[in-house]
Amino acid sequence: MYPESISDQSRWCFSLFFTLCSLLPMAQADTTVDSTKTTIPADPNSASFATELGNASLRSMRDFAMPPGARAPKTRLSGMLTLESPRFNGGFRIWADYYNRELSVGAMLHELPNISFQFSQQGSDLLPLAEGVQRSSHPYWELILQPGKVWSDPSDQGWSLASIPFSLQERAGNCTHNGVLTWRMNNEGGASQASYQFSSETCGYFQFDGWGTAPALFTAGTVEAKAQFRRLYEHRGNRLPVRPLDQLAEDYPGVDAKNLATADGIAKKDTTVLGMVVNGVHYRSDCFTRAGPYPYCDALAIPTYSVAKSLFAAVATLRMQHVYPQLSQQTISSLLPECDSEHWRGVTIENTLDMATGNYVSAVAGDDEASEEHENFIFADTHREKLTFACNYFQRQTTPATQFVYHTSDTYVLGAALQAFLNKHEPKADLYRSVLATSLWRKLELSPLLDDSKRTYDEASHSFTGYGLTVEADDLVRLADWLANHGGHIAGQAQLDKAMLSASLQRDPTDIGLTAGSEALRYNNGFWAFNAADSLGCPTPLWVPFMSGVSGITVAMFPNGVIYYYISDGYVFRWQSGREAAHQITPLCDSAPAL
Template sequence: MRRWPLDACLATLLLLGATALQARGTLDFKAMQSGQGYRSSVDLSAFAPDEASLPATHRFEGRLQLSGQPQTRTLLADTDFLAFTEADYRQARTIPQDFDYAFVQDKDTLIPVRRGPIPSDHPWWEFILEPGKVWDEPGDRGYTRAAIPFSLAQKNQNCTSNGVLMLLFNAQGALAHAAFQVSSETCRYLHMDMWGFLQARYLPGAVANKAAIVAAYRTELAARLPTRPLSALKAAYPDLDLARLAIGDPTARTRYGLYVDGVDYASPCPTRHGDYPYCQVMDLPSYSTAKTIVAGIAAMRMQQRWPGVMQQHVGDYAPTPACAAARWRDVSFMNLLDMASGNYGSADYMADEDSPKVAALLRPLTNAGKLRAACSSWPRSAPPGSRWVYHTSDTYLLGIMLNRFLRTQTGQADLDVFSSVLLPDVLAPLQLSPTARVSRRTLDTDAQPFFGYGLFVHADDFIKLARFLDTDHGRMDGRQILDPQMLDAAMQRNPEQRGLPVTSLEQTFRYQHAVWARNVQKLLNCKTAAWVPFMSGYGGITVAMFPNGVVWYNVADDGKPASFDFADPAREINKIRGYCPG
């Protein structure tokens, strides 16, 4: 262990204390009352109770309205991404002006009535609101403080910026200003600081179903996994090198951690201005981990309920002439799930997914626009099932096929697989956060779930889902929820079904039933192949499910290989319980 000189330790503590004190001074009663003096971002500790805080005098119940615009500082704006323009990014430097949402209070917790992305008139952003805190502070002249963690989620996409807002209120209403700050994100192409005072109005009043909202929150809180600092893992496993559990550039990481022995050992949530004070409810974008969480799990659940559904063909359920073309008639639902439709432009690794054609799928707001791209972009280049080529469009098309099958089987035209199968059968029973139970959908009457991306989760959700697939084998309370043959193949438990090789990485990586797998045999010097299944998302999101029951997760956004390569964590996790086969 490296030991710092006493004077260096003292200097560091004094600096941190001075930074926090300055931040609280910037947002003291006088500043919150006048709406002046907030000239730059402050340490986020100012948005949470500290040791001097007192129990809240007032209770918040009613609606909060906000208006005005924060100051912004753009750190990165990649206008090459999906052909976004300068005009697009000008919109991204503003926030929605239709913030008018209800909250209720339970003890010291402020609970938003609505969770998940909230549709907005803003051309770029939507709010996601999470439970925050209420408390009193000396010097606030009888007012109570309320802090609300939130995220700005890009409309139609997964780009996520995390922030906190804070106001002072009493029984009659609120001070005229709320402090607003965004200091971190998980978004490869847009990094911004936002800060400043907004105009605030608190409208006290009874909220319908308050008791149910509070009860649901208490259930959510009770269902969260035990969490400890990552440093506590050393006591249980002294041989671990904790530094090797972190990968990639630290400035690109949002959060990482390791689940073992029933505990989530988690890193803090660092930002450019101190640690995020509400780390447990920080919203994380799924990006393509949704291909596993939504498409993969939904397909396995459908196969368990309707055996043979994944052997159905696109041509039999084609919603448009383009999908009824000859190149789609013999493509099975399983081929779509495996990204092996045979319809592609280039077999080179990620060449199609990185091409400008993908914008035709991602940018449209309507199902018709996305469907046009999914069915028309690529020619027939190989027999279905013979070659893996990564296409988000295949996963999106699978969602439409499963919906059409479900409606045909039940005779109910208003059902969809996400709301009618995945949510009641899997996501709700797993007690995922309310945020993770809402999918991005097309902004039209179809409201088609994206399937291949579009979910927002907490770290706790990632772990529960991984545990369900891995150690629980797709079972709940002794009942098999997911098709066992599909799940065993996806999780590399059937050596006769390893899945299609990933182009240019044939000996090391496989992809099967929306789950990736990596052979770590050489890393661990195993005698035979040692496969680790994992979920993967754009920018640097990995949830690895190790055969010894350990789950390791990392959320980053720079897109560099170092942010995906979990070789070092794989070696360290082998020290916990060896997982070489045999």
């Protein structure tokens, strides 16, 4: 999982998915681009827009959005849309391909999965019923469809123009490429060519622009979607209020909002979105693409990568520990026959969550995670392949709970053990859907993107646990706020084990976790923490808990209640600018929240 074009220093950062790199300069990878250029049609509302778009070069993303002052749709449409043989027949331009996917995947890389989905319309809202990540038979791509818009097309009476967020996600990983899909339709079942364009991603190792058209078959029909629309509007109503990121400096004078992230060396071209939550307001940037701002920033599909180690593995453990107080000290070998070997005996659930199993090849930061064998584990398709490696490859080197060594495979073992424990008490329960999606996420009115996790392609259909969640930006910041500022409570009731949550957020001096690659870094219960005292001039230690994901994702939860995040893919993990902004809003040195 480590491209050769990344320097050794960057490789180390990439493998650990964390922020010790905030102290180090980062190398930038070379990219390539083809030279294909064609003429862009001038009028996106012309009758031939869909056909012209497929033959054009990259267009501005605003051309795919409902234009200001657009007419309300004259019809209320619902039915099935099917795209026949969709592929990037307009153009395909690679910017980065560290694994040489162009060669290894071949022609199928240019072809989209089969697309057929029901949708319903309510006013100007168009809702695909197949929301979230859709598994497919395609050897590389899965699909994500999000709610979009429909409006009257002034060029043709009786026709409506529809547009929805449309993303591709790699089958075995979490890389996500964001685009938009648009088409015309009428009440008689007529449909135009469908057009699509991809011009952004959160993926460090494979980046491209792709666009094209495909014949679209629209079958009009009644689609019952009252419950889905009700959920859509409830979710929108529960999102935090959003203000432009630039307004942060107006509301909190002295904050350098314009230089957030960029001051840390995070290039705009590598940035998906960034923001800060202050006093319940979400100050957010545009969602950047190579073709201008993404038109559906609220609904942008964002991969979490190893942020899932916190939001899935850790929160599931804390939830189950709240319900079953004996959970954390259960041993892995007692729950998983596959791990019933000498080097797993005595290793507990909590040890595994801490990345402190005592099993490894090298304690040098990043060596194990960067190995070819571990890379094969990441991209393996089946539960058996993943668990066989995770249980057997690393051997006992030291006593559990004494040495931090980062292994995504350990988090996979943890997920399998949690599922095995759950099966003993609730035989039909699924770890992700039962413990998190139904019990917590739905009550928090999070987006349908979080209804499920990425899973193996076999009968086991086992969740990845340590990576594979997809979120909206609002989901991410509300979950961080829920953990850090609301103690994991819902309607006044605790949902997570209080002691473990306090330790996770560095609020229990008797349980601080292990040093993780530097004296300034700790890891405890699936959460990182960074000592920001020196960088802010504080006289005593200031431990800031944060979540981190590969490519360049940080979600920092400051003790004054401020949340700072950025989503990027340039392998830069610095966030000094976020620390300084949070400190400017409310001085951090004396902040000491308690759960």
